[in-house]
Amino acid sequence: MNRGTLLIHNGHDRDPATGALGTTIYQTSTFYRKKITEMQEFDYSRGANPTRKVLEETIAALEGGAKGYAFGSGMAAISSVIGLFATGDHILAAEDIYGGSRYIMDTFYRRWGLSSTAVDTSDPDAVRRAIRPDTKALYLETPSNPLLKITDLAACLDLAREANLISIVDNTFMTSYLQQPIALGADIVVHSATKFLGGHSDVISGLAVTRTEELGQRLYQIQNSFGAVPGPWDGWLVIRGIKTLKVRMDAAQKTARRLAEWLLTHKNVAAVFYPALEGHPGRRIHESQASGAGAMLSFKTKTTEQALRFFDRVTLAATAPSLGGVETIASYPVKMSHINMPVEDRERLGITDTLIRIAVGLEDAEDLIADFDEALA
C-alpha cells in the first residue's frame, strides 16, 4: 500500500467483533483474568491497552519498524528512550535538537552519569570526529528546530552502525508520511505526536518505534515500568489525527512554500529558512531523504524591534508554542522553545532575537500573507 492509504487502513480499521469503522476507546485500567493460571495480552492498562495497541501498531507500520510504543508526551517518549542507556554512556546529539531534549540530557541524565555532547550533524565529518570510545548513541533531528538545518540521515546512520551506536531520530517535523528514518538505517524513531500526527492542537502525546523486536522489548520494559503511557482517550485522538495526515501535510506544505517565497521578497526580512528554497544549503540532501519540505519554516527580521512588533501585530497566526495543528502558529524560540539554552549557544547557532518560527496551518495562503504583511509593515 502507498503511504496515504496506509494512514487510513492501519490493520485496525474494521473491528471484527462489532464491524465498527471507528476505533473503540477502551477506557479501563484493568482486565479480569479468565483463568488464574494463564497470562493474558491485556491485564492492566499500564502494560497494554487495546486502544493504545492500535496506535502503537499503526505507528510501527508507518515507520516500518518492528515495534511501536505510545507515551504521554513526546518528552515522555524521548526520556524513556534515553532510559535505554546507563551510567558511563555517552550520547552524541545534534546541536540544534528540540530544546526539551537538550535540557534533559544536560540536567537529569547528566546527574545520573550519562554524558552528552552537541555536534553539528549537518556535517557528517564532524559526527565522525565526535564519536568517542564510550559513545553509545547518536541522536538526530532533521530538519532541525528552529533553523531547519538538514542532516544527511543515510551518511550519519552509516557512521552510527559502523561504530555500533544506537541511532535515534526525532521525526516530529517530517512525520512518517514524509520521511522514514528506519529505512535509512535508524534504530529508533521518536515523535511528539502532539504536533502533526495529532494535528489539531488538542492532545499531548508521544511515540517511539524500534527497528528490531529486541530493542522493542527493552523499550517495552521501560514503558511498562516507568509508566509514562497515554490514556486511551488521548491515544484515540492521535489515531484519528493520523488518518488525515496526508491531506493536512500536503495542504500545509504547499502554503509553507508560498509563504517562504513571499517572505524572501519582504524588505524587513533578513533571511528565510525552508528546505524547499533554492538557496537552502541542505535542499538536495533533504529531497533525497524526504518526500516533501514540510510545514515548518523560520525567518529573521532585520531588527529585534521588527520581530517584537510582528508578535504584537500578527492576528491570524496564533502566538504560541507548539506546531503541527490546523491553525498557523508563530513562535519566538528565544522566549519559548530555546529559553533554557545558554545565550552563548543560542548566538553560536544563530537562534537570535530576530528569529521567528512559523508552523504553517491550513488557512488560505492569501489570508496568512495579508496577516504577515501587516505584522511586518
Ligand SMILES: *Cc1c(COP(=O)(O)O)cnc(C)c1O
Ligand atoms: C514538541 C516536540 C518535542 C516534545 O514533545 P511534547 O509532546 O511537547 O512532550 C520533541 N521534539 C520535537 C521536535 C518537538 O517539536
